[in-house]
Amino acid sequence: MKQFEIWWAELREPAGRRPVLLLSRNDAYDYLSKFVAAEVTSNIRQIASEIPLGECEGLPKPCVANCDNIRVVPKLSLTKRAGELAPERWVEVKRAVGAAFGWRELTDLD
Secondary structure, three states: OOOOEEEEEEOOOOOOEEEEEEOOOHHHHHOOOEEEEEEEEOOOOOOOOEEEEOHHHOOOOOEEEEEEEEEEEEHHHEEEEEEEOOHHHHHHHHHHHHHHHOOHHHHOOO
16 A cells, blocks of 8 residues: 555445545555545546546546545555556645645645
């Protein structure tokens, strides 16, 4: 497990089984039992707090990681790796998190 990977997770209802985009820093996966992640959904609103995802990231259809729905997920809930976000797209996550929290200094990244 590492930052910017996408994993299938078994979450409590109403979320249920869904992919999540891992956001915790890489060294956290060795010793923590819970991680920060953004829920992935097929409800695409085309807003600044979303990161478009799809087949290139190992998912079956177009969807988004929704940074308005960031949560802590238990390591035991992560069942299968789907894929990962390409390094050149990591800045999109930082912008989306900035938009979700209203942190303007993160939304103007190059």
